[in-house]
Amino acid sequence: MTGQGEQLAIRAEDLVVGFGARLVLDRLSLEVRRGEVLGLVGGSGSGKSVLLRSIIGLLPKRAGRIEVMGVDLDRVPDRERRAVERRWGILFQQGALFSSLSALENVAFPMREHLRLSDRLRSEVALAKLEMVGLSVADANKLPAELSGGMVKRVALARALALDPDIVFLDEPTSGLDPIAAGDFDDLIKTLQQTLGLTVFMVTHDLDSLASVCDRVAALAGGKVIAVGPLAEVMAVEHPWIEAYFKGKRGRALGRAVLHMGT
Amino acid sequence: MWQQREADQLHVIDEPTLAATGQDGLTVVTPKGDWTAAFARELEALVGARTAAPTSPPARIDMKGVGRLDTYGAWLIVRLARVLGSPGAPADIADIPEHFSALMAEMGATNRTPVEQPPRTNVLTDGLAAVGRSVADLARESLVFTNMLGAVCLSLLGVVLRPRQFRLISAVHHIDRVAWQAVPIVLLITFLIGGIVAQQGFFHFRKFGADEYVVDMVGILVLRELGVLIVAIMVAGRSGSSYTAELGSMKMREEIDALRTMGIDPVNVLLLPRILALVIGLPLLTFLGSMAALYGGGLVAWLYGGMSPEIFIARLKDAISVTHFKVGMIKAPFMALAIGVVACVEGLKVQGSAESLGLQTTNSVVKSIFLVILLDGLFAIFFASIGM
Numbered sequence: 304m305t306g307q308g309e310q311l312a313i314r315a316e317d318l319v320v321g322f323g324a325r326l327v328l329d330r331l332s333l334e335v336r337r338g339e340v341l342g343l344v345g346g347s348g349s350g351k352s353v354l355l356r357s358i359i360g361l362l363p364k365r366a367g368r369i370e371v372m373g374v375d376l377d378r379v380p381d382r383e384r385r386a387v388e389r390r391w392g393i394l395f396q397q398g399a400l401f402s403s404l405s406a407l408e409n410v411a412f413p414m415r416e417h418l419r420l421s422d423r424l425r426s427e428v429a430l431a432k433l434e435m436v437g438l439s440v441a442d443a444n445k446l447p448a449e450l451s452g453g454m455v456k457r458v459a460l461a462r463a464l465a466l467d468p469d470i471v472f473l474d475e476p477t478s479g480l481d482p483i484a485a486g487d488f489d490d491l492i493k494t495l496q497q498t499l500g501l502t503v504f505m506v507t508h509d510l511d512s513l514a515s516v517c518d519r520v521a522a523l524a525g526g527k528v529i530a531v532g533p534l535a536e537v538m539a540v541e542h543p544w545i546e547a548y549f550k551g552k553r554g555r556a557l558g559r560a561v562l563h564m565g566t
Numbered sequence: 567m568w569q570q571r572e573a574d575q576l577h578v579i580d581e582p583t584l585a586a587t588g589q590d591g592l593t594v595v596t597p598k599g600d601w602t603a604a605f606a607r608e609l610e611a612l613v614g615a616r617t618a619a620p621t622s623p624p625a626r627i628d629m630k631g632v633g634r635l636d637t638y639g640a641w642l643i644v645r646l647a648r649v650l651g652s653p654g655a656p657a658d659i660a661d662i663p664e665h666f667s668a669l670m671a672e673m674g675a676t677n678r679t680p681v682e683q684p685p686r687t688n689v690l691t692d693g694l695a696a697v698g699r700s701v702a703d704l705a706r707e708s709l710v711f712t713n714m715l716g717a718v719c720l721s722l723l724g725v726v727l728r729p730r731q732f733r734l735i736s737a738v739h740h741i742d743r744v745a746w747q748a749v750p751i752v753l754l755i756t757f758l759i760g761g762i763v764a765q766q767g768f769f770h771f772r773k774f775g776a777d778e779y780v781v782d783m784v785g786i787l788v789l790r791e792l793g794v795l796i797v798a799i800m801v802a803g804r805s806g807s808s809y810t811a812e813l814g815s816m817k818m819r820e821e822i823d824a825l826r827t828m829g830i831d832p833v834n835v836l837l838l839p840r841i842l843a844l845v846i847g848l849p850l851l852t853f854l855g856s857m858a859a860l861y862g863g864g865l866v867a868w869l870y871g872g873m874s875p876e877i878f879i880a881r882l883k884d885a886i887s888v889t890h891f892k893v894g895m896i897k898a899p900f901m902a903l904a905i906g907v908v909a910c911v912e913g914l915k916v917q918g919s920a921e922s923l924g925l926q927t928t929n930s931v932v933k934s935i936f937l938v939i940l941l942d943g944l945f946a947i948f949f950a951s952i953g954m
Contacts, residue, residue, distance in 0.1 A: 402918060402920045402921065403919050403920060403921040407681060418603050418606060418638075419606060419607050420603075420606045420607075420610075420638075421607070421610055424606060424610055424638070424641075424642070426681065427641060427645070427677055428637060428638055428641050430676065430677055430681055431637065431641050431673060431676035431677055432637070434675070434676040434677070435672055435676060440679045440680070440681055440682070443681050444681065444682065444684075446918075446919065447918070447919070448917060448918025448919055466603070467603060467636040467637050467638070497668060498668040498669050498672050499669065500665075
């Protein structure tokens with residue numbers, strides 16, 4: 304392993320993913336550094352979620368290489384692959400909580416499967432994780448059906464963090480939340496990222512999240528990464544999609560804010 | 567945390583320890599090594615042993631020697647501090663390495679109140695309560711069933727008055743699914759049942775030299791009872807369950823609420839076409855099934871019983887009448903109605919969880935098969951009393 308490889312959490316090279324005759328990702332390359340928050344933006348159907356799902360191995364790729372924590376997941380035995388899988392946590396768009404388990408049991412579930420813990424320690428740490436994401440003890444025994452949308456996302460984040468992962472993948476973490484809740488969630492992600500030293504790979508549509516949480520932003524269009532870097536740099540790239548995205552009505556306000564921050 | 571990662575890479579494992587020393591009336595507890603989830607068992611034992619040993623109250627935890635730390639280790643140190651200190655004032659945690667301080671602060675703020683344990687229950691009273699609840703449920707469920715039956719009849723009346731409201735395409739689609747696509751399996755099963763009944767008949771009747779009466783038995787049994795019962799039970803398992811699952815997942819995804827808010831009656835759009843499809847489809851399947859069973863019976867009579875097809879058909883003509891056929895066919899639409907209404911009621915009862923979808927689907931099949939058999943019994947009494 305090279306020194307540079309050590310600093311990369313995720314590395315995708317010449318990735319090709321498609322459905323039938325349609326190529327969604329066309330020789331895409333992307334690098335995510337350790338300890339950073341990378342925001343992935345792109346229009347609807349541009350393949351953001353497809354990229355996320357092919358990195359974590361839920362979608363087959365036609366060509367290319369994916370390395371996570373310096374390990375090429377296609378070329379290692381199952382045991383090593385599972386070891387890498389234990390080092391990431393995933394927040395699905397709809398939460399994907401197990402509907403027959405309570406919030407606390409949902410968080411405790413990966414611990415029960417992967418760690419040798421006493422019942423007491425497991426429930427204490429699970430509760431601690433729930434409290435870290437801003438839920439109260441009163442919510443711990445509720446079933447997912449009894450939780451609000453924002454609370455479901457929080458429980459899902461707590462579950463993603465259950466095994467103290469090195470990387471968390473967030474698929475539109477703030478979609479469906481009101482602006483106040485979304486803002487809180489952004490702060491929460493930033494705090495947890497700093498506290499736990501996480502690498503965060505975040506698919507998002509939320510311009511505010513990009514500005515407040517992400518260290519770097521990657522823009523996806525036409526199956527390729529068209530720009531990657533700090534938000535201000537990406538916004539300056541001349542590309543029709545980027546101009547439409549950031550210089551539209553909503554993007555302009557953000558642009559002013561980012562430029563203001565820069566000065 | 568960064569150093570921790572580096573150490574991870576080098577696979578240097580440093581067994582955790584927990585030592586305690588006394589210093590002028592102050593107990594200093596020093597955790598050392600890797601305080602991570604991998605050592606959770608050992609760590610808990612260490613913390614447990616330290617907690618069990620009596621210490622004079624003023625205590626301090628010195629974290630200088632901790633090499634690696636994750637949320638599990640951090641929580642155990644926080645737990646230790648709380649036990650060593652007095653309630654409300656945990657023991658001091660000193661010399662926290664800088665890269666762990668945020669994590670320690672975060673963990674220190676958690677688990678202040680324990681999770682409420684569900685109250686202990688008495689097995690005996692719980693059992694009695696469950697019996698009582700299911701009796702009450704039975705009454706409530708018959709009410710819901712009647713209610714749904716009424717809603718479907720009302721919707722049917724509305725469709726009769728204003729035929730344009732009827733969802734013809736949807737009804738045809740469902741007839742295709744529950745009747746047409748079920749034809750092969752229904753034919754196969756009833757053919758086999760007919761054959762089995764005939765074989766058993768020959769085997770046992772032969773002892774009395776009553777071979778010929780096998781035809782009477784097969785004919786009457788199949789037309790009056792077996793044909794319709796077997797087909798209804800199959801349809802309950804095949805189509806009733808799929809109705810429940812479909813409606814249940816629509817309910818989970820709020821599709822039914824969406825219909826309601828558009829001012830569209832779900833009974834009209836979703837339930838009536840489904841139930842009508844069953845009411846039309848089940849008699850057709852019953853007819854086909856009965857024919858297949860007679861065919862199976864005849865084939866066994868020929869191959870196993872040595873009765874030529876001509877004799878079988880002639881004997882069948884004498885043995886059965888249109889009445890037997892009518893008795894079977896009259897029952898079919900009523901059974902279809904029961905299956906359809908139960909399936910829809912159960913589907914609409916589904917709550918948010920996957921578990922409840924499974925539960926209601928099971929309930930739907932069990933209840934509709936029970937109702938089909940109950941109806942069959944009631945019809946038997948009814949036909950006997952009117953002499954059919």
